[in-house]
Amino acid sequence: MTTFLNFFGHTPLARRRALWGLALIAPNTLGLLFFFGIPVLMAFRTSLVEWNGIRPPVEVGLGNFERLFNDPLFWRSLGNTLKLMLMIIPTGIVLSLGAAVLLNQKLVGRSIFRTIYFLPVVTSTVAASIVWTWMFQTRYGLISSFLAPYGLGDLNWLTSPDLILIPIAAVTVWQRIGFEMVLFLAGLQNIPRSLYEAAVLDGASRWERFRSITLPMLSPTTFLVFILASISTFQIFDQVYIMTSRTTRGGVGGSASTLAYFLYDSGFGKGRFGYASAIALVLFLIILVFTLFQLRFQRRWVYYEAGE
Amino acid sequence: MTDRQPSFLDLTVSLKLVSYAILIIGAFVMVLPFIWMVTTACKSPPELATLPVRWLPENPVCYENLGALYDQSPNFNRYLLNSAIVTVARTLGQLITCSLAAYGFARFRFPGRSLIFALCLGLLMVPFQAIIIPEFILIRDLGWLNSFRALIVPGIFSAFALFLLRQAFLQIPLELEESALIDGANPLQVLWHITLPLSVPAITAFAVITVQAAWNDFLYPLTVANTPDTRVITIGISLLQGERNTPFNILMMGSFIATVPMLALFVVLQRYFIEGVSMSGIKG
Numbered sequence: 001m002t003t004f005l006n007f008f009g010h011t012p013l014a015r016r017r018a019l020w021g022l023a024l025i026a027p028n029t030l031g032l033l034f035f036f037g038i039p040v041l042m043a044f045r046t047s048l049v050e051w052n053g054i055r056p057p058v059e060v061g062l063g064n065f066e067r068l069f070n071d072p073l074f075w076r077s078l079g080n081t082l083k084l085m086l087m088i089i090p091t092g093i094v095l096s097l098g099a100a101v102l103l104n105q106k107l108v109g110r111s112i113f114r115t116i117y118f119l120p121v122v123t124s125t126v127a128a129s130i131v132w133t134w135m136f137q138t139r140y141g142l143i144s145s146f147l148a149p150y151g152l153g154d155l156n157w158l159t160s161p162d163l164i165l166i167p168i169a170a171v172t173v174w175q176r177i178g179f180e181m182v183l184f185l186a187g188l189q190n191i192p193r194s195l196y197e198a199a200v201l202d203g204a205s206r207w208e209r210f211r212s213i214t215l216p217m218l219s220p221t222t223f224l225v226f227i228l229a230s231i232s233t234f235q236i237f238d239q240v241y242i243m244t245s246r247t248t249r250g251g252v253g254g255s256a257s258t259l260a261y262f263l264y265d266s267g268f269g270k271g272r273f274g275y276a277s278a279i280a281l282v283l284f285l286i287i288l289v290f291t292l293f294q295l296r297f298q299r300r301w302v303y304y305e306a307g308e
Numbered sequence: 309m310t311d312r313q314p315s316f317l318d319l320t321v322s323l324k325l326v327s328y329a330i331l332i333i334g335a336f337v338m339v340l341p342f343i344w345m346v347t348t349a350c351k352s353p354p355e356l357a358t359l360p361v362r363w364l365p366e367n368p369v370c371y372e373n374l375g376a377l378y379d380q381s382p383n384f385n386r387y388l389l390n391s392a393i394v395t396v397a398r399t400l401g402q403l404i405t406c407s408l409a410a411y412g413f414a415r416f417r418f419p420g421r422s423l424i425f426a427l428c429l430g431l432l433m434v435p436f437q438a439i440i441i442p443e444f445i446l447i448r449d450l451g452w453l454n455s456f457r458a459l460i461v462p463g464i465f466s467a468f469a470l471f472l473l474r475q476a477f478l479q480i481p482l483e484l485e486e487s488a489l490i491d492g493a494n495p496l497q498v499l500w501h502i503t504l505p506l507s508v509p510a511i512t513a514f515a516v517i518t519v520q521a522a523w524n525d526f527l528y529p530l531t532v533a534n535t536p537d538t539r540v541i542t543i544g545i546s547l548l549q550g551e552r553n554t555p556f557n558i559l560m561m562g563s564f565i566a567t568v569p570m571l572a573l574f575v576v577l578q579r580y581f582i583e584g585v586s587m588s589g590i591k592g
Contacts, residue, residue, distance in 0.1 A: 007419055014417070020495050021416025028409035029424055031465030035446070036431050042442035053445065099334060102327050115578060116335045119342065121585060122574040124524035126542040127563040130549050131345045134556045142344050145361040174341065182582050206323075235435055238526050245550040260437045267441045268531060276441050284438035291433045 043284075046277035053273045064278035074279070076254045077262035080165060081234055084258065087169035088176070089229045093222065096177045100184035101214070114185075118178035125175065129242035132171040133158060136243075159247050161255030168239045168256060176232070180225050187221030188214070220297070227294040234287050235260055259283050345567075348560040349373060356556055370561075377561045380554055383536045384562065387544035394459045394529075394540055395522040399515055401464025407511075410473035411499045415485070428467045437527065444531045458532040459540065463522065469514055476510030477503055509580070516577050517584035523570055541566045 008018040047064055049057035068074050099117055103110045120128060135142045136157040144153045157163045191214065199209045215222075237260040244250055250257045250265060257265070263283060267276030348356070350368040378384055412418075413425050436443075443462070452458040480503055488498045504511065526542045534543060545562045548554045574581050 009417070017416050018418035021412045021418040021421070024412030024416065024495070025409040025424065028405040028465050028470055029428065031405060031462075032428055032431055032467060035443070035462035035465060036434070036439065036467075037427075039439040039442035039446055040431070040434055042445065043439055046442060046445075053448075095334075098330070102331055105324075105327060107324065107327060107331075113331050113335055114582075115575070117338055118578075118582060119571065119574070120338060122520055122570045122581060123567050124526070124542055124570070126524070126526050126546055127567045128341070130545060130559055130563045131341045133549065134348065134560065135341060135344060137556070140357050140359070140361070142340070142361060145359070148359075174338070177338070179585060182585070231435070235437055237437065241526075241530075242546055242549055245546065263437060264440070264527070264531075268444075273441050273445070280438040280441060284434065287435050287438070288433060 043277050043280055046274055047281050049274045050272075051274045052271040057274065060274065064275050067275065068278050068282070073254045073257065073262060077257040077259050080254075080256065081236070081258045083165055084169055084172070084236060085230060085233045087165065088172050088233055089226060091169070092173050092176045092180055092229055093225055095173070096180035096225070097184050097218075097222075099177065099181045100188055101210070103181070104185060104188045114178075114181070117181055120175045121178040123175065125171075125238040126242055128171050128175055129239045132167055132174070133243050133246070136167040136170075158243060159252065161252045164244070164248075164251045164256040167243055168236070171239055171243075172233070172236065176229065180229070183221055183225055183228075184218065187218045191217045223297055224294065227290050227297070230290050231287050231294075234258075234283060234290075237261055237264060259286075345560045345564055348557050349564050351557045353555055353557065369557075373557050373561045377558050377565075380551075380558055381544060381548055381562065383539070384544060384565075386537070387539050387541045388565070390456075390459075390537075390539060391523055391541040393456065394463070395519050397456075397460045398463035398522045399518045401460065402466050402469045402518055403511070403515065405464055406466055406469035407473050407499065407504060409470050410477055411495070411503060413470070414474045414477040415495075428470055431467045432471070440527060440531060443528070447532050452532070454533050454535045454538050456538065459529060459538065466518075469518065472514050473507070473510065476507045480506050512577065513580040513584035516573070516580045519573065520570055520581070520585075 009015040046057075048059065048061060050060045050063070051057035099113075103113055136144070138144055138156050138158075139148075139153055141157075143157070144155065147153055147155070155163060157167050195213050195217070196209055199213055204212070236258045240250065240256050240258055240261040241264070244256050248256070250261055254262070259279065260283065263276050263279040266272050266279060347364055350370040350373060351362075351365040352367065352369045352372075355362055355365055381387075413421065447453060447458045447462075450457075452461075484506070485498050485502055488502055489495075493501070524542060525540070526546070529540045529543055530546075533539065539547075545559070545566050548559055548562050
């Protein structure tokens with residue numbers, strides 16, 4: 001009995017405190033384990049069965065994964081996700097870094113600009129995607145009308161397999177700029193002013209200062225932005241669902257399908273829960289790689305700040 | 309500092325002008341979709357298909373379009389109300405469970421503390437899409453499909469809020485809490501009377517992003533609650549979009565109404581939004 005009690009602490013006070021601590025953490029911890037921990041374990045299990053959610057599941061071993069890697073739609077969705085990364089991440093970084101650098105200057109009204117640039121971040125992706133669906137409408141959409149003088153007014157942005165990823169990338173970038181800008185602004189404020197002053201004394205031009213001080217000193221932030229954008233690109237779902245819901249549902253031949261959309265469609269559209277769980281595990285593994293990179297790097301980042 | 313010397317880093321007039329020009333163009337592009345949403349919401353059907361594109365409706369028919377929205381989607385107010393209920397319940401729920409847990413982790417020693425905390429943080433690395441299938445099965449097996457329980461209960465537990473609030477609580481000087489404990493207060497009283505009031509900025513930042521995430525949530529409600537009584541607003545407007553015949557002026561009216569609460573909240577609590585959203589991003 002004594003050893004058991006000692007487990008919680010060596011004095012009555014310590015034991016009482018330990019019990020308080022356990023009681024305080026119990027609701028959230030148990031809730032997290034039940035609603036998120038159990039599904040994580042279930043995901044592994046479900047990926048090994050064939051199951052439509054109603055009839056009893058059938059063991060198929062690694063069959064789901066085997067079928068997955070032979071499924072053209074899987075490769076298509078993965079490819080689309082990578083294409084979206086190429087479209088979204090560099091555009092987002094350039095625009096948000098530009099905005100941050102401009103707003104880091106002594107300018108009147110910069111908080112107003114910051115507010116405006118941030119507005120899309122708080123907008124729901126569903127509403128944003130609906131608005132951009134309208135903007136990208138053939139002929140009568142705002143973007144088509146801008147492009148009409150160049151003879152591009154009749155492009156079928158939302159149904160053409162070659163174009164559909166552009167509207168999806170556009171709305172995503174629009175919603176990310178404000179967020180990435182805030183991260184860059186924080187990064188810019190951490191660069192010691194003395195570096196710039198020394199560079200000015202050495203006769204460095206504005207561009208040279210940007211290239212040899214701002215950019216290298218911002219590299220931790222840029223890396224963070226890159227990782228976060230990669231993770232969120234792999235999670236793109238709402239945009240695809242909304243922008244193709246009127247027309248092709250995932251694009252002609254899956255031309256708009258992302259991994260997350262493919263997962264949803266396999267599970268809830270086609271009722272293949274086991275198969276969808278296999279997709280989920282692949283998605284999880286990919287995101288995990290980025291997350292681990294982020295964690296490794298964040299430690300360095302914190303150290304960086306502390307050492308300054 | 310600027311008085312002492314004309315800093316080398318000050319902008320020349322021409323650079324200032326260029327900066328403003330770029331910023332203004334950028335701002336215009338960023339608000340363009342909002343402007344387009346609002347003006348379209350007041351256009352009459354023929355004006356949706358007018359070339360060249362008409363920026364402002366000639367005869368605004370906002371009120372008529374609002375009526376048409378409710379004709380098309382008679383439950384629209386119900387969806388708004390459902391979103392409000394779910395948002396408030398999740399936020400308050402998280403505030404309770406996560407501030408208790410954060411306080412426990414921040415101030416008490418007990419066996420397994422670091423392990424349990426690490427497990428909770430580990431859950432942060434799992435993207436929600438990766439567990440959407442088993443989550444659905446779990447909710448279904450509980451018999452919770454198409455209920456407010458499904459929309460609310462899992463949402464009141466959060467590893468992220470736990471992490472955030474623990475960080476905030478750790479910054480509070482121990483002495484303040486100790487003197488209250490010596491006066492005979494129990495930990496709950498200390499939490500309520502001392503720790504929470506001192507953490508108001510962090511709690512506001514957390515609340516604001518929780519509200520935003522709950523209001524804008526789509527994938528989860530899409531899978532577990534899709535009946536007229538339990539649909540939230542994002543599902544409501546996605547249904548409008550999915551129906552081929554909903555014209556865009558009505559769609560824009562619906563999107564506008566669904567967006568306004570968060571935009572208004574943002575304008576009022578900007579600082580906390582920006583703080584909270586950048587923190588939530590760093591968690592990934």
